Amino acid sequence: MLYIVLIPLLLSCIIPFISKIKHKLHTGLFVFLIPTVIFIYFIRFVGTEFEPVRQSYNWIPSLGINFDFYLDGLSLLFALLISGIGALVVLYSIYYLDKGERLGHFYVYLLMFMSAMLGVVLSDNIFVLYTFWELTSISSFLLIGYWHFKEKSRYGALKSMLITIFGGLSMFGGFILLSVMTGTTSIQVMIQNAEVIMNSPYMPLALGFMLIGAFTKSAQFPFHIWLPDAMEAPTPVSAYLHSATMVKAGLFLVARFSPIFADYEWFFIIVSVAGIVTLCWGSYMAVHQTDLKAILAFSTISQLGMIMAMLGFGTEAAAFAAVFHILCHATFKGSLFMVAGIVDHETGTRDIRKLGGLMTFMPMSAALALFGTFSMAGIPLPFLNGFYSKEMFFQSTLDLPAGANVVATFLVDIIPYLAVFGSIFTFVYSLYFLFGTFAGKKQVDQLPKHPHEAPIGMLLSPFILVLGVILIGLFPNAFNGTFIAHAAEAVAGSAVVENIKFWHGLSPAFQMSLAVVAIGTILVSTRRKWSKVYTFVPGGRSINNIYDAIISKLDSWSRRITTFYMTGSLRLYMAIILSTIMLVTLSFMLVTDGFTINSNDLAPVRLTEIAVVLVIIAAAIGTIFARQNLAAILIVGVVGYGVSLLFVIYRAPDLALTQLVVETVSVALFLLCFYHLPNLRNKKDSTGTRLTNGIVSIGFGTLMTLIGISAHSSDWFGTISDYFLKTSHSLGGGDNVVNVILVDMRGLDTLFEITVLGIAALAIYSLIKIKIKKGTK
Template structure:
């Protein structure tokens, strides 16, 4: 097992160890243990930087289900290395921050178990080469993030936010899975590397566009793109360490990773360009526009995250045109959009992580995040103010901070793209830099709100739960570490570019021969006449003006009624689906056994009988009655009489007796047809069932005939006759029918296929292994549910759902 595989598995191993050994680990040290694990993983990954920067790709394959092409393959290249470093690096800082943020009265063992589970799932997503394995980890990130968001489960808002994020991201994941299966259908492989090698075959398929759209749905839901972003603000009910980790550096970047990874497959197509670029740009604008109206600092940062994710997504869309244009000295400039996307992804993780931690400090020390109750904190919390100032100015795109460099490259990319004459850009391409500039103005405004409304002005002590004071040094270490990167990257950007960003560009453009040319030299100064600099200057001017007259234009947010918001549409959709489900359930869950049989037999007639007729299987073989033995005829007659007798029986004892006759007659048929093991099983089951029926039914009253309307009686007779006729016809058609290979022919090789001489045993233990395993899992889950109910009943527990 190589180091990269160990990196994926280590968080899961420690996540399993915490529940087992938590009695031996003090709450005082559990956070330090988790931080140390992620810190070690970060340095193990950092050790790969020299090899990856030299163009090496590190892979490992463990055959899992080779017959289906599902193998556990890790693939560490420039793109996955960046995300892995962010996952473990920011994870280390979040672990340190959480030690001082969370109280020891919290369920810390649960929290750190969930955190490690999420870390391992994210590492699995970015390091997996197999699409189905990637999908498994992808959904595990949704499950683990659900647990983290709902960590304060006693809060109704936390539970609601977790459910919303789960519903939206899992729904997107299912659509993504459908897209993956389409890619497999076309390419014949689940390996991402092999799919990229077969890109010409895939582009010529009719499934290309459907797969593209379905995969983008998964990416957009996970990365909070419009209109799926609504889960992210509600997820802010999670503890601040969770927000700083999931919603700035890791989970929301999973969709970004997927788009970047599959750009070699889908990039260069007009549908991909307009969906990724268009949705990204609108998300950039919509997120920044809505961030301005927020009064909760954490909600403001949530919408700012939505906006920044839209910026990164749009850059990846713009960078995809380089694949359409092909590699040349003239078109290499368009690859700089993708370079800016990866560069800003790193920058965003640094300044946004620091800002989330800053908000957590304010909430922790003052007891509120409400901007209306804050103000004048600069003199009381100068260190926290420094974090807010540097992080906000970097997010606004001002020097000397890393956000300025990537924001300038973003403006430059929008200006270059509008000059192209492909994909109808010569008609509407001019809108791209305009939308980018307007969104940047709103970005500047909400950055001024973060700093100005929180740290300047008068102190509103009467609105605060606690007296303003600076945070303990332990809570400041993590955000200040990120702030050092914010400043350091500005002064040494090309160090990052050559060793980190350049290998990632080779992953996005694998068909381009020179990765050195794909990596531009990053300059903080492009000259006084550079258009992107003037765009930034006018952003500052317009932003200051809008901020100064904020009260006069903020009422525009009330123009659109709340009932037409996406949140209301989502909530109403959930309520409507629940109402329809309840109505549908009440229609068929009548409590009447006759109704249930009607539904079962109608479904049987529809699917089995319908297919039987449609597939032209009405090939009836002649029945040679002379070959029947006398005792076989007698057994059949006995079963017929018993069956009819059950229908007209007026006593439960009589019904049980006749049912037993049917069961024992079946066992006799097994003996006649030389299946003694089945006969023994049938006899044992029938005996036990008959005894149980007799014990139970003796306590019940006599059968009362149900007075059914005449039409229901006719309906039941027709359905019964049709079901019986269908079974009979299927049985006749199966005799000597050779259109399809028999199922038994496959199982004849059970010894070679499964190593078992008993066919029945091999069917249950090997051929139906997954089915048997899932049955056991269902029983295990049911057992856990019964155990939990008993324990809850014993403690007199339960939670108030209205809290």
């Protein structure tokens, strides 16, 4: 499975080369094969007799961090969505994105995101999961900001990254606590040791940290504000990230850890409240939007809230309904995003106030939207999958177990009413989207482009998704027994047996559905009359305003702090750096009793060594008082050559030769550089400046001396020198231990040092070229 996860990431490296021939062949045609092959790989596991698959690959075994992959029903469901809808999105993008776009960039970002999401849902190691989790944030940032020349795209990309990475860091803290509590990094082992976690005093803290990560990624209230702004991304991105994959990563996280926390009362309270509030707020705000993708963005928020609430209920029926709705939502919402992109592509606008009557111009798009919106609205028709999962949601709200405290009891009583409230507005925004776009009065004169039906290639992907809506609605149990039940079992922690059928009689859940349709129809027909309520709630209040204020304040404070110390004075920079090192290191060593001075087992100090050290000290002090460039360089050279002489005295010829070469080259380079610089200015510093210089220099020098003596005197760890002496010849093939260490045992370290030097040389060369060009102009 490692190769399946990394294939999109690895193949993305050749996309820039393929994109060079885009005038002959659309890059998306090659990219389309990648998710298709991955989908075919995973579809093999679908079946009634499915057993989880485990695979492990070493990465950092010393830290317990390996590529441990676990494929069960839950991860299989998500893997199929990621690859299947990924293939349809790529197919759609071939017709949506013009060849003149930066297709190489787009598909590299898309494949990077695909690998990251597959890694998230398949990883059993919490730290590997976190690595892929943050890669989803980075790649989604690049995708949302794809049209970087638009200010709104840059704003939306930055907002999404800041909020989701904040949540990711919080989740990382929860993972560390879980690892400390259980002594493992495996999620499945943690599930097996759920009692250990539940009995730990750190459990509430770990749960809180993890839920923040899940809520931010899945756009739960009040972290939902990034999702509407992310709609500035190209429509293929919205259809992929914001309907089927990225926003469901938080749902996956809660579902994966549900077997551990589902019986915890506060898990039910926190997750259910967050979900049901998100459902109500998202559906309510969707009706107030005028941009088609904004309507779908808030509808996505509301649907994510509904699924999150069901995961919080903690019952087997709710777990089944949650995973079933994850599948249903991906089909109808993915198709609706694509239809919104088609409308934008063929009319030049997404403003629903300028649209209307498009059914006559775009009948196929209208038909696709009809099935998608009716399914999302939960209209009781047997060929719409959304109704089945919506009714299961209602039933799960009615079957909540009695609460053990006042808060839980109150929630059990009020959640069914809130579920109906949110679903009523779901019905309203669904019909608002459909009729506001395709029915009503034609306004062709207000459209930037004359509307016409999209090409068949662009309609193919949403058609396949709508076909999925119908097939799941007509044959729900065919999907149930093959993989939905397996996914529900992974969430509930035990086998879940559900028989999905359309008619259950006039059950309370069906009556709730009828109430939604009846009240929703009234609200749709009278929308213009009651829509003034939005001037009061939310009115001018907005969580976006709070976010913007926080970012503005952070920018202001950062600018003040930066302006305070970024004065252009090298002396100030060095003083800050050295003082910080000195204070932090000194404090840490004092607290941990790190200073150790042991004069035993020391070689006697001879007169020769004293004389050389005195010369070095004199040269170092003399550098301070030098007023000529040449004199200062030569005196500094005396210090270096004096150190080389000490190496000779202590019988370290290799180090002495290295020091001599480095010192000679350094002196030569200093002479070349200082030739182009003015002479040292003989200015008198203030008493305060000289006092600061003296404190910093003497203090830092004293610290380094004490560290050196303590390092030699301490015996906290066994010496590693014996290892190098014994293995120098056998591992490195040489008897010169120092050379073997540098070339073989620290080979990668040396390689990266050379790489850094090479990068610095390129940067200097570029600066010189820029200066020469400016001088020529």
